Amino acid sequence: MRKHLVLIACLASISCSDDFRMPFVYRIDIHQGNIFTQDMVNQLKPGMTKRQVAFTMGTPLIQDAFHSNRWDYVYSNEPGREDRLVKKFTVFFEADALVGVEGDLRPTDLPAGDAKKDVTVVIPKIQRDKTVWEAITGMFGD
Secondary structure (H helix, E strand, O other): OHHHHHHHHHHHHHHOOOOOOOOOOOOOOEEEEOOOOHHHHHOOOOOOOHHHHHHHHOOOOEEOOOOOOEEEEEEEEEOOOOOOEEEEEEEEEEOOEEEEEEEOOOOOOOOOOOOOOOOOOOOOOOOOOOOHHHHHHHHOOO
């Protein structure tokens, strides 16, 4: 009995470490922070007020009390079995006007694509001989 407890304790300690990934165990995706996209960053223009930037990008994750003219947006995504993805974006203000940006995304003049178009996907119907219910009831006779 004591050997079994020692074995269970060893397996539990190994499985709790970050480096060990148990197979066939579902791990949820963990999203944290502000989600920001290239389209949102492209809408930023020099001279925008803090209120306009907050409307475009959302409320910043970090508003430092010591640096009131700097807003930091951070997004972290850790898919279940993959490495963590971290994106950072910082905006700088002077006298309530946007003067600069810094981070993983940059404003571009190129269109990022029309994401507002509706796309219809037609899924063909699968032709089956019997439905699932018919297959189950067929096992017990008609």
